[in-house]
Amino acid sequence: MGRSRNMDSLVRGATFAAALGLFILLILLPLVSLNQYAVREGFGVFWDRLRNPDAVGALRLTALVALATTAVNGVIGTAMAFLLTRYRFPGRKAVNALVDIPLAIPTVVTGFALLLMYGPLGPLGRFLGDHDIQVMFSFPGLLLGHVFVTFPFMVRAVGAVLESVPRSGEEAARTLGAKEWQVFAFVTLPAIREGIVAGAFLTFSRSLGEFGASIMVSGNLVGRTQTGPLYIFSRFNTGDVEGASAIAILLALASFLILLGLQLVQSSGGRKAEVA
Amino acid sequence: MKRLFVLLVVALFVAPHAYAEPIKVNLHSCCVTEDATTKEILPAFRKYYKEKFGKDVDVSASFAGSGTLKNQILGGAPVQVAVLSSELYLDQLKEKGLIASDWRKNPNKGAVIKSVIVFVTRKDNPKGLNTFEDLAKPGTKVLHASPDTSGGAQWAIFAIYGAGANFKNLSFGPEDGGVKLLSAVEKNVIAQPESARQTFVQFDAGFGDAIVTYENEALLEKAKGREYMIAVPRKTIETEWKVARIDKNIKPEQEHVVSELIQFLYTAGAQRSYARFGFRPVDSKIGKEFQGKYATVAEPFTVDDLGGWQNARKNVIENAWKKTQQK
Numbered sequence: 001m002g003r004s005r006n007m008d009s010l011v012r013g014a015t016f017a018a019a020l021g022l023f024i025l026l027i028l029l030p031l032v033s034l035n036q037y038a039v040r041e042g043f044g045v046f047w048d049r050l051r052n053p054d055a056v057g058a059l060r061l062t063a064l065v066a067l068a069t070t071a072v073n074g075v076i077g078t079a080m081a082f083l084l085t086r087y088r089f090p091g092r093k094a095v096n097a098l099v100d101i102p103l104a105i106p107t108v109v110t111g112f113a114l115l116l117m118y119g120p121l122g123p124l125g126r127f128l129g130d131h132d133i134q135v136m137f138s139f140p141g142l143l144l145g146h147v148f149v150t151f152p153f154m155v156r157a158v159g160a161v162l163e164s165v166p167r168s169g170e171e172a173a174r175t176l177g178a179k180e181w182q183v184f185a186f187v188t189l190p191a192i193r194e195g196i197v198a199g200a201f202l203t204f205s206r207s208l209g210e211f212g213a214s215i216m217v218s219g220n221l222v223g224r225t226q227t228g229p230l231y232i233f234s235r236f237n238t239g240d241v242e243g244a245s246a247i248a249i250l251l252a253l254a255s256f257l258i259l260l261g262l263q264l265v266q267s268s269g270g271r272k273a274e275v276a
Numbered sequence: 277m278k279r280l281f282v283l284l285v286v287a288l289f290v291a292p293h294a295y296a297e298p299i300k301v302n303l304h305s306c307c308v309t310e311d312a313t314t315k316e317i318l319p320a321f322r323k324y325y326k327e328k329f330g331k332d333v334d335v336s337a338s339f340a341g342s343g344t345l346k347n348q349i350l351g352g353a354p355v356q357v358a359v360l361s362s363e364l365y366l367d368q369l370k371e372k373g374l375i376a377s378d379w380r381k382n383p384n385k386g387a388v389i390k391s392v393i394v395f396v397t398r399k400d401n402p403k404g405l406n407t408f409e410d411l412a413k414p415g416t417k418v419l420h421a422s423p424d425t426s427g428g429a430q431w432a433i434f435a436i437y438g439a440g441a442n443f444k445n446l447s448f449g450p451e452d453g454g455v456k457l458l459s460a461v462e463k464n465v466i467a468q469p470e471s472a473r474q475t476f477v478q479f480d481a482g483f484g485d486a487i488v489t490y491e492n493e494a495l496l497e498k499a500k501g502r503e504y505m506i507a508v509p510r511k512t513i514e515t516e517w518k519v520a521r522i523d524k525n526i527k528p529e530q531e532h533v534v535s536e537l538i539q540f541l542y543t544a545g546a547q548r549s550y551a552r553f554g555f556r557p558v559d560s561k562i563g564k565e566f567q568g569k570y571a572t573v574a575e576p577f578t579v580d581d582l583g584g585w586q587n588a589r590k591n592v593i594e595n596a597w598k599k600t601q602q603k
Contacts (some may be wrong), residue, residue, distance in 0.1 A: 220467060
């Protein structure tokens with residue numbers, strides 16, 4: 001008995017060490033090497049690269065697109081999550097499976113599909129073109145690409161919470177005479193808040209790093225339609241590895257803080273729920 | 277005793293095998309040369325080397341934008357020979373100690389193939405675009421790749437600038453004819469994808485009236501059956517791809533294959549292969565054989581007319597072009 005407990009702790013220890021070791025090797029070390037490159041020429045150069053107007057423009061655009069994407073998917077994704085968890089309709093399973101498709105499609109293909117749809121070859125694109133509305137190679141094009149690529153995050157995060165929230169609260173509110181919008185705003189929404197926050201954080205982070213669809217639909221114009229990741233790629237290709245690393249570090253750090261924030265929000269939410 | 281026997285048997289099998297092992301050499305070549313290189317030149321070189329020296333060689337090649345390839349070599353890719361679209365990349369490799377020899381000492385200062393910058397328009401050229409000045413007309417939508425990632429795009433920008441410039445008086449200021457033309461054309465540029473190939477993807481999807489690109493790329497698209505038109509501007513730039521040995525990566529046993537391979541690229545056979553895929557050969561005799569394939573440029577110029585690669589990159593791209601990108 002004592003021996004098997006020893007074995008157990010040995011196995012546990014080994015698993016722990018292996019998981020941590022692999023995590024360090026596969027995930028942490030690449031990030032550390034990025035750091036080394038970014039400050040290789042000193043902090044002055046690092047700071048200088050960050051202050052470059054093209055870099056600032058790219059980061060600003062990235063933040064704006066990520067915010068807009070989060071807002072759009074916050075609404076559409078939540079609605080979709082409701083549809084999938086609260087209603088039974090023919091084809092529900094198929095729709096449910098389709099929601100995750102953006103994760104499986106190479107993002108470059110997503111970009112090309114959007115070009116075909118909104119370009120002069122598609123009927124919608126022709127209609128927009130006739131009315132002088134340019135969707136691709138501009139902010140709306142980027143937004144469409146990012147909304148597509150990040151779509152599953154909101155639906156899944158909200159869906160998971162919706163599944164676990166008992167409907168008794170909503171029914172009680174209805175019994176007490178609340179109107180449907182009141183039930184939604186004062187009962188359902190607070191109950192799924194955690195899911196919405198989680199989905200928003202994930203969507204935002206994913207949007208910050210989006211590359212494949214962006215390079216197809218943005219037009220990649222320096223200082224105008226070039227996002228952070230595209231700027232990094234072009235810096236790397238011109239041989240400015242310090243510049244590429246500096247911006248990359250900033251984006252990685254932003255994602256890290258966002259995800260860390262998500263953990264904090266979730267754990268405090270969890271504690272509150274326990275107290276209640 | 278038994279162990280010794282096993283060792284002997286192993287040695288018997290391994291030794292001759294090691295001896296006959298083909299010599300491996302890696303070639304990095306600019307993405308647009310992929311078809312010509314893999315379909316014709318490398319198989320021909322293998323055959324040539326086997327027949328002449330009785331040994332098998334294994335040349336593997338990798339293709340990407342020249343900037344990407346240069347970064348891979350800087351990052352330690354085991355490459356012995358590189359064919360790149362910009363001298364600047366070779367200079368950078370030399371600065372970092374990867375190239376020790378003088379690649380300008382190869383024939384034609386290292387240039388193995390040439391082309392010119394042209395533009396591609398839609399079927400029947402509905403907007404009547406024939407010169408770079410036409411691309412500056414309001415309402416014209418132009419595509420070229422990003423000069424940050426594509427060597428071809430750098431040539432394209434040189435071509436537009438040079439078409440408007442007076443080579444005897446290059447000031448690169450706002451009154452410079454080249455800068456004026458470049459700014460006017462850049463106002464019409466709707467997208468700058470990563471590479472020349474990607475530009476065609478967007479053009480195929482219906483975007484843009486014209487792509488500024490290499491003649492060989494344009495010929496390749498036509499060969500694929502696309503009904504695009506090639507417009508050869510009256511005044512445009514001649515482009516070159518240059519070859520260099522990456523000395524730092526060459527082991528003694530690879531030495532002979534590397535120098536043979538570089539010489540082979542200049543042979544009539546290899547030059548014809550390049551020509552079949554739309555490049556202009558540097559060997560003028562071979563060039564004559566393919567004369568009908570290429571349009572004549574009335575006023576061709578070279579990067580030397582813009583002050584050489586270093587100056588052209590600094591003045592035309594980092595200075596003049598960069599300014600046109602501000603809103």
